[in-house]
Amino acid sequence: MDDWSFSLNVDEEFEKLVLRMNPPRVTVDNDSDRKATLIKVDSANKRGSLLEVVQVLTDLNLIIRRAYISSDGGWFMDVFHVTDQHGNKLPEGNVAERIQQSLGPKGRSFRSLRRSVGVQAATEHTTIELTGRDRPGLLSEIFAVLANLKCNVIAAEVWTHNSRMASVVYITDEVNGLPIEDPDRLANIKQLLLFVLKGERDKRGANTAFSVGSTHTERRLHQMMYADRDYDADNMDCGSKSDHSKPIVTVENCADKGYTVVNLRCPDRPKLLFDTVCTLTDMQYVVFHADHYC
Numbered sequence: 001m002d003d004w005s006f007s008l009n010v011d012e013e014f015e016k017l018v019l020r021m022n023p024p025r026v027t028v029d030n031d032s033d034r035k036a037t038l039i040k041v042d043s044a045n046k047r048g049s050l051l052e053v054v055q056v057l058t059d060l061n062l063i064i065r066r067a068y069i070s071s072d073g074g075w076f077m078d079v080f081h082v083t084d085q086h087g088n089k090l091p092e093g094n095v096a097e098r099i100q101q102s103l104g105p106k107g108r109s110f111r112s113l114r115r116s117v118g119v120q121a122a123t124e125h126t127t128i129e130l131t132g133r134d135r136p137g138l139l140s141e142i143f144a145v146l147a148n149l150k151c152n153v154i155a156a157e158v159w160t161h162n163s164r165m166a167s168v169v170y171i172t173d174e175v176n177g178l179p180i181e182d183p184d185r186l187a188n189i190k191q192l193l194l195f196v197l198k199g200e201r202d203k204r205g206a207n208t209a210f211s212v213g214s215t216h217t218e219r220r221l222h223q224m225m226y227a228d229r230d231y232d233a234d235n236m237d238c239g240s241k242s243d244h245s246k247p248i249v250t251v252e253n254c255a256d257k258g259y260t261v262v263n264l265r266c267p268d269r270p271k272l273l274f275d276t277v278c279t280l281t282d283m284q285y286v287v288f289h290a291d292h293y294c
């Protein structure tokens with residue numbers, strides 16, 4: 001265990017050194033495309049680089065109309081055609097600076113992707129992660145339990161898919177507004193929430209965890225749903241969708257070239273590229289070249 005931890009620390013320190021020597025370079029071009037702003041990002045390449053860039057653009061509420069992804073050895077270059085949510089080009093402003101700060105050393109938490117499977121918490125609140133079978137009234141029952149335990153819900157995000165549910169809930173102590181850190185109280189909260197999640201029909205099990213560290217909420221929900229195997233559907237929800245709305249995914253293994261080609265066709269929607277990159281990352285795939293059109 002000590003050797004493993006030491007290895008992770010060395011990897012993270014090396015990543016910091018490489019990024020300080022080769023900080024991300026971001027340029028914004030409002031002249032080349034009549035309908036969109038071009039954002040070009042190039043930097044030292046590491047596992048998760050593409051996900052971090054797409055995550056930053058998504059957090060800035062930018063719509064990615066096109067994207068060209070490429071990497072060569074230790075370097076990557078990405079070009080994104082983006083607009084605001086109204087379809088307009090971006091103002092000249094400080095977009096490049098904001099993106100560069102988010103991707104630079106100060107904006108990174110330097111948390112290894114291998115360790116982000118666990119959890120999240122911040123100094124201002126306690127974070128609870130929940131997964132289990134979805135059912136009518138489940139969220140109401142969860143909040144009722146927290147209210148009875150004198151927990152104040154600051155914020156929550158819930159995802160459901162194929163009758164499975166994942167949620168990240170941020171709470172504080174109702175009395176003093178501080179994070180809840182007492183082990184006995186946390187154990188009681190966990191036990192009661194787990195009882196609610198399991199109910200009478202959850203054959204696949206439920207999970208409740210408290211978080212430590214820091215990670216992106218939507219990124220964490222992707223990991224939780226993937227770990228819960230929400231794609232193993234045991235219901236017919238997917239069958240209710242029209243053929244037009246179903247995504248078409250094809251996979252071609254190019255053994256002689258040493259890579260796999262994945263083609264995805266589906267109706268466009270916000271955060272589609274972010275969701276796609278998250279899924280491929282969770283499956284332990286590295287995207288070294290990609291084209292995205294919508």
